[in-house]
Amino acid sequence: MTRKEALDSVRENVENENSVKHMLATEAIMRALAERLGEDEDEWGLTGLLHDIDMELTEGDMSSHSKLGADLVREMGASEAVAHAILAHNEAHGVPLEMKLDKALFCADPMTGLITAAALVRPDKKLASVEAKSVRKRFKEKSFAAGANREQIATCSELGIELDEFLKLGLKAMQGIAGELGL
C-alpha cells in the first residue's frame, strides 16, 4: 500500500477535517520515532496515518473501534504488524502492547492533542512559536488539554526514550507538517 492510497482511504472514511489532521500528525510523530529508533519509517508512518480510519464508521463505539480499523487495513494490504498496532492502541480490547510499533502508536496518539492545544494558546496560533519547554510545562498542567492522556504519552519510556526527548521529537515532527495541519 502506498502512502497516497492510505491517505485517500482515510479521506474516504473520515469526513471530519480535525480527525484527518490528527492522523497526519500521528503519522509525522511515528515517522520521527521510527527514524530515532532505526525502524521502518514508511511502515510506522502508515500505522499512524491509518490508526483511526474507523473513527466515524464505529461512531464512538469503543468496543468496535480499532477492531474494525485493523480489519480494514488488513483488507487494504497493510502488514499484520500494522493491523496489530492499530488493534492494540484501543485499550478497551485488552490486547497487550507487544511490539515496539504497538508501543510507539500508543504513546504518539495522545501527544497530537497536547501539542495542538499548545499551539492554539499562542497569540498567532502557530506551531512555529511553540517551544519545547512550554510543551513540557503544559504536560504537567493536568487541566490543560485534559483529554491528552499523560500516562499514555509517558509510556515512551518503554521505547527507551525519555519524556523530554519525546516531547521535543513530537513538537518538531508536527512543526514539519505545520502547513498541512493548518497550524
Ligand SMILES: [Fe+2]
Ligand atoms: Fe488517535
